[in-house]
Amino acid sequence: MDQSTAQSETQHQSVTFSQGLALDCGRHLREVTVAYRTYGTLNAAKSNAILVCHPLTCDQYVAETNPETGRPGWWERAVGPGKPVDTDKYFVICANVLGGCMGSTGPRSPHEDDPLRPWGTDFPPVTIHDMVRAQKLLVEHLGIARLFAVVGGSMGGMQTLSWATQFPAMVFAAVPVAAAYYHSAQNIAFHEIGRQAIAADPFFYGGRYWAEGVTPERGLAVARMTAHITYVSEVALTRKFGRKLQDAAELSSLGDRFEVESYLQYQGSSFVRRFDANSYLTITRAMDLFDLAADYGGVLANAFKGTKTRFLLVSFSSDWLFPTAQSRAIARALNHVAANVSFVEVQSDKGHDAFLLEEPDFHRSLGGFLAGCAEHAGLK
Amino acid sequence: MDQSTAQSETQHQSVTFSQGLALDCGRHLREVTVAYRTYGTLNAAKSNAILVCHPLTCDQYVAETNPETGRPGWWERAVGPGKPVDTDKYFVICANVLGGCMGSTGPRSPHEDDPLRPWGTDFPPVTIHDMVRAQKLLVEHLGIARLFAVVGGSMGGMQTLSWATQFPAMVFAAVPVAAAYYHSAQNIAFHEIGRQAIAADPFFYGGRYWAEGVTPERGLAVARMTAHITYVSEVALTRKFGRKLQDAAELSSLGDRFEVESYLQYQGSSFVRRFDANSYLTITRAMDLFDLAADYGGVLANAFKGTKTRFLLVSFSSDWLFPTAQSRAIARALNHVAANVSFVEVQSDKGHDAFLLEEPDFHRSLGGFLAGCAEHAGLK
Numbered sequence: 001m002d003q004s005t006a007q008s009e010t011q012h013q014s015v016t017f018s019q020g021l022a023l024d025c026g027r028h029l030r031e032v033t034v035a036y037r038t039y040g041t042l043n044a045a046k047s048n049a050i051l052v053c054h055p056l057t058c059d060q061y062v063a064e065t066n067p068e069t070g071r072p073g074w075w076e077r078a079v080g081p082g083k084p085v086d087t088d089k090y091f092v093i094c095a096n097v098l099g100g101c102m103g104s105t106g107p108r109s110p111h112e113d114d115p116l117r118p119w120g121t122d123f124p125p126v127t128i129h130d131m132v133r134a135q136k137l138l139v140e141h142l143g144i145a146r147l148f149a150v151v152g153g154s155m156g157g158m159q160t161l162s163w164a165t166q167f168p169a170m171v172f173a174a175v176p177v178a179a180a181y182y183h184s185a186q187n188i189a190f191h192e193i194g195r196q197a198i199a200a201d202p203f204f205y206g207g208r209y210w211a212e213g214v215t216p217e218r219g220l221a222v223a224r225m226t227a228h229i230t231y232v233s234e235v236a237l238t239r240k241f242g243r244k245l246q247d248a249a250e251l252s253s254l255g256d257r258f259e260v261e262s263y264l265q266y267q268g269s270s271f272v273r274r275f276d277a278n279s280y281l282t283i284t285r286a287m288d289l290f291d292l293a294a295d296y297g298g299v300l301a302n303a304f305k306g307t308k309t310r311f312l313l314v315s316f317s318s319d320w321l322f323p324t325a326q327s328r329a330i331a332r333a334l335n336h337v338a339a340n341v342s343f344v345e346v347q348s349d350k351g352h353d354a355f356l357l358e359e360p361d362f363h364r365s366l367g368g369f370l371a372g373c374a375e376h377a378g379l380k
Numbered sequence: 381m382d383q384s385t386a387q388s389e390t391q392h393q394s395v396t397f398s399q400g401l402a403l404d405c406g407r408h409l410r411e412v413t414v415a416y417r418t419y420g421t422l423n424a425a426k427s428n429a430i431l432v433c434h435p436l437t438c439d440q441y442v443a444e445t446n447p448e449t450g451r452p453g454w455w456e457r458a459v460g461p462g463k464p465v466d467t468d469k470y471f472v473i474c475a476n477v478l479g480g481c482m483g484s485t486g487p488r489s490p491h492e493d494d495p496l497r498p499w500g501t502d503f504p505p506v507t508i509h510d511m512v513r514a515q516k517l518l519v520e521h522l523g524i525a526r527l528f529a530v531v532g533g534s535m536g537g538m539q540t541l542s543w544a545t546q547f548p549a550m551v552f553a554a555v556p557v558a559a560a561y562y563h564s565a566q567n568i569a570f571h572e573i574g575r576q577a578i579a580a581d582p583f584f585y586g587g588r589y590w591a592e593g594v595t596p597e598r599g600l601a602v603a604r605m606t607a608h609i610t611y612v613s614e615v616a617l618t619r620k621f622g623r624k625l626q627d628a629a630e631l632s633s634l635g636d637r638f639e640v641e642s643y644l645q646y647q648g649s650s651f652v653r654r655f656d657a658n659s660y661l662t663i664t665r666a667m668d669l670f671d672l673a674a675d676y677g678g679v680l681a682n683a684f685k686g687t688k689t690r691f692l693l694v695s696f697s698s699d700w701l702f703p704t705a706q707s708r709a710i711a712r713a714l715n716h717v718a719a720n721v722s723f724v725e726v727q728s729d730k731g732h733d734a735f736l737l738e739e740p741d742f743h744r745s746l747g748g749f750l751a752g753c754a755e756h757a758g759l760k
Contacts, residue, residue: 185617189609192641193573193602196648200598202582218580222573226606229569237565261572268576320700 011067012060012096012103013037017137021098027124030112034138035103036095039063039079040087042142048379049144050085050370051135052094053152053159056227056283057275059102062094063087068102068274077358084367085151089374093142097159098134099126099282105134107278108210120278121207128155128290132162139170146170148377149370153177153355154322155283158290161330164311165292165303173373175366177314178355180326181300181333182291187321190230191284194223198277207278216277221268223280228267233318233351300333307334310376311341312369314362316354342369391447392440392476392483393417397517401478407504410492414518415483416475419443419459420467422522428759429524430465430750431515432474433532433539436607436663437655439482442474443467448482448654457738464747465531469754473522477539478514479506479662485514487658488590500658501587508535508670512542519550526550528757529750533557533735534702535663538670541710544691545672545683553753555746557694558735560706561680561713562671567701570610571664574603578657587658596657601648603660608647613698613731680713687714690756691721692749694742696734722749 014035021032037060042049052062052075063079065072079085079092096104107123110116139147150171152160157179164174180187198204201219205212229237241259296302311334315327324345334341346362348354355362394415401412417440422429432442432455443459445452459465459472476484487503490496519527530551532540537559544554560567578584581599585592609617621639676682691714695707704725711723726742728734735742 184614185621186609186614188641189605189617189644192644193605193609196598196605196645197577197580197602200577200581200602218576222577222580222602225569225573225576229566229573234564234566237569241565261568264569264572265576 014103015138015141017141021130021134021137023124023130024127025125029105029124032098032105032134032137033103033109034095034098034105034134035100036060036093036138037062037064038094038142039092040090042091042144043379046142046144047146047148047377048089048374049091049093049139049142049147050149050151051139051147051163052079052085052092053135053150053156053163054094054097055152055154055156056287057224057271057280058156059100060094060096061102063092069270075356077356078363078366084363084370086367086370089379090148090370093139095135095138097131097155097283099123099131099279099286101276101279106276107282108276118210120210121281123278123282125289126282126286128158128162128286129166129295131286132159132166135159135163136167136170146172148379149173149175149373151175151177151366152179154179154352155287157322158287161292161303162290164307164309165296168307168309171309172377173310173312173370175312175314175369176327176330177362177366178316178319178322178327178352179313179330180290180322181293181303181330183288187230188288190226191288193226195281195284197222197226198281204277207281209277215272217269217272220272220275220277220280221265224268224271224275225264228264230321231351231353233320233349235318235349236351236353300329301336304334304337304339307337307339309339310373311339312365313341313343314355314365315343315345316348316350316352316359316362317345318349319352319354321352394483395518395521397521401510401514401517403504403510404507405505409485409504412478412485412514412517413483413489414475414478414485414514415480416440416473416518417442417444418474418522419472420470422471422524423759426522426524427526427528427757428470428754429519429522429527430470430472430529430531431519431527431543432459432465432472433515433530433536433543434474434477435532435534435536436667437604437651437660438536439480440474440476441482443472449650455736457736458743458746464743464750466747466750469759470528470750473519475515475518477511477535477663479503479511479659479666481656481659486656487662488656498590500590501661503658503662505669506662506666508538508542508666509546509675511666512539512546515539515543516547516550526552528759529553529555529753531555531557531746532559534559534732535667537702538667541672541683542670544687544689545676548687548689551689552757553690553692553750555692555694555749556707556710557742557746558696558699558702558707558732559693559710560670560702561673561683561710563668567610568668570606571668573606575661575664577602577606578661584657587661589657595652597649597652600652600655600657600660601645604648604651604655605644608644610701611731611733613700613729615698615729616731616733680709681716684714684717684719687717687719689719690749690753691719692745693721693723694735694745695723695725696728696730696732696739696742697725698729699732699734701732
């Protein structure tokens with residue numbers, strides 16, 4: 001096993017596993033690098049570790065300034081000193097997902113047969129379960145036999161569910177937030193729009209844009225815009241932008257814009273400066289393939305049979321992407337196998353994005369659940 | 381006034397008005413052509429005419445085989461002999477909207493200052509009200525002083541509302557179906573994705589693709605795919621496609637597709653063969669600008685003050701694009717001015733598209749309402 005703190009061009013902390021990783025698709029990555037960050041201190045018993053799993057377009061910089069964007073960590077509201085995931089008390093780990101573009105092995109990494117060029121579209125398809133197996137290498141590398149908790153929202157919630165079902169003995173507590181046990185037809189369709197927009201960009205070059213020294217920015221921006229709409233509720237979108245025209249010349253040309261449009265265009269364009277298009281294709285595909293019930297003979301409850309993990313499920317009332325019904329179905333499956341499960345639907349009008357925003361009820365539930373579990377786990 | 385039955389390249393029946401048309405943007409089109417189709421027979425009193433207004437991507441071929449696609453008319457379920465809009469009884473008119481691409485004046489028409497090239501992106505922005513004023517020229521040209529009814533779904537419902545408020549004395553009965561009195565922030569955002577995808581296509585050439593002999597097919601396909609998702613409910617999408625993989629090699633490559641994806645790609649690609657990208661930009665913008673309350677000082681009820689028109693409002697329970705709340709708000713405004721209004725929410729799980737599909741409750745309501753109005757209007 002090689003280890004490095006300066007693996008990628010952008011100096012992300014990472015560890016490389018020379019044994020590689022067997023993927024669900026049948027391929028074997030000869031070696032695999034996992035970029036990660038940690039916060040807080042691992043106790044002597046190594047029993048206070050919380051793994052945070054990131055959503056689609058986030059990364060390992062969960063609770064500190066992101067070195068690429070200069071913005072605060074993506075979940076500083078939930079993770080940090082005195083926060084629900086309290087780094088004064090817990091040792092928090094967050095890893096860039098397999099297939100990502102922030103230092104973990106992915107389409108931007110050197111091709112294993114031809115290291116002078118990136119994998120690009122030759123990168124094998126990965127699954128949520130593959131992402132979790134890469135994280136497991138990291139957790140074991142850190143000497144941790146059992147995670148006190150795994151916590152994640154959206155795609156991070158899918159990973160949390162994968163952890164709890166692939167490696168139940170390694171997960172004392174699990175908190176899938178705004179999560180789903182399969183990706184719906186509508187969600188797949190929204191992802192497909194993004195993928196088609198990327199593929200339609202003249203600078204995509206069939207995925208070989210890296211060889212041309214360009215990036216399919218416009219396609220990626222359309223993909224991000226599409227996703228962004230699904231992250232917010234109609235109420236939130238209207239509250240923020242309504243139908244205000246940006247200037248008074250209401251009808252003077254087709255170029256006039258409602259504010260929502262310029263906002264979406266801004267969101268799209270800031271995203272393309274930091275995200276690799278082939279990673280976007282790889283990761284959205286991984287989400288689309290997620291179907292935990294199908295993995296267990298079509299019966300979701302079978303995924304959790306005999307589990308000793310304590311679960312907190314959180315949904316948000318205005319989330320139409322991963323709606324409450326999804327979390328409720330998971331709760332029902334867990335009840336069916338007599339698991340220890342709490343389920344909270346947080347009343348919010350902020351849509352799917354609510355899990356990233358200021359939601360005191362959610363933060364109280366998360367902090368309270370972890371504190372209760374800490375007591376049961378014998379953590380001080 | 382010039383008249384022609386073979387105005388455009390594709391031989392659409394049309395009439396050209398040499399007086400032109402004053403637009404809401406302040407511009408004046410020097411002449412305006414309206415392509416249209418009629419069905420049934422105008423009675424001697426010219427009192428049995430029903431104007432059907434078409435939605436975004438449909439056209440004047442409402443109840444006959446479309447000459448461009450070879451497919452049945454887009455509303456043959458609702459319009460035809462013995463159908464709710466009964467062509468044995470009523471004289472049905474349907475016109476391609478101003479800004480469209482099926483023979484009416486639009487971005488594909490010859491530029492008024494330079495007839496050897498099309499308007500393209502120089503075509504002035506038009507509004508739903510402008511579309512209706514063009515239709516009014518046609519109705520008057522046909523010698524009809526008062527329409528027995530105006531009927532339309534989606535954008536056609538917006539036109540129906542515009543008719544009933546701009547020219548109330550010309551509309552005996554109005555049926556806005558799956559309609560809205562303003563386009564929401566979310567709906568504008570979905571349109572913007574489509575417009576951005578078109579603008580990002582390398583074959584768009586800033587709207588001058590006609591000069592290059594190409595069409596921005598991929599961008600237009602992405603736009604259509606986006607719109608299509610908003611037309612169907614999650615239930616309908618799942619029922620049709622679920623998560624069936626198209627082939628067994630589930631994970632062999634990124635090219636594998638869920639069925640929903642190939643369906644969306646098919647929908648997108650058949651659409652691009654028949655629709656002009658600049659028309660798509662023009663018409664979606666017209667919808668985005670629609671705000672009937674804003675036109676009447678922010679009070680929707682003022683739009684209908686003193687109306688004698690009889691209204692039937694129809695919404696569909698699973699329509700999340702133009703939800704029932706929109707129709708209910710219109711009904712409330714009509715009640716406020718003591719108008720004659722019926723309101724039906726049809727229980728359906730087919731989403732916004734339900735108004736185009738087999739929905740017996742909707743068809744019974746529509747047919748019954750028109751029959752009742754015919755009696756009041758003294759039609760036999």
